Amino acid sequence: MPAKTNAREKLDGAIAQERREQRDTKQIYDELTAKMWAYQTGNGPAPTNEDFEQWSHAVEQRVKMKQLGIRVDGEPAA
Numbered sequence: 001m002p003a004k005t006n007a008r009e010k011l012d013g014a015i016a017q018e019r020r021e022q023r024d025t026k027q028i029y030d031e032l033t034a035k036m037w038a039y040q041t042g043n044g045p046a047p048t049n050e051d052f053e054q055w056s057h058a059v060e061q062r063v064k065m066k067q068l069g070i071r072v073d074g075e076p077a078a
Helices: 002-040 049-067
Strands: none
Touching: 002 049
């Protein structure tokens, strides 16, 4: 029985970590969107290359998750 419990704990931990990463990805996207909107409306500086690189990495992760069939928070089930 302990082996099953240990496997379940590992799975629960991996799921929790994935959910944190999904929230972080969404936050990166939201922040970039806000910066772009502020710049386009003349209310802030242009987003930096680093902002776009972070966003690009986040998008790559979301695409990989979708390819694996993992539902991303906030998106409808396929």
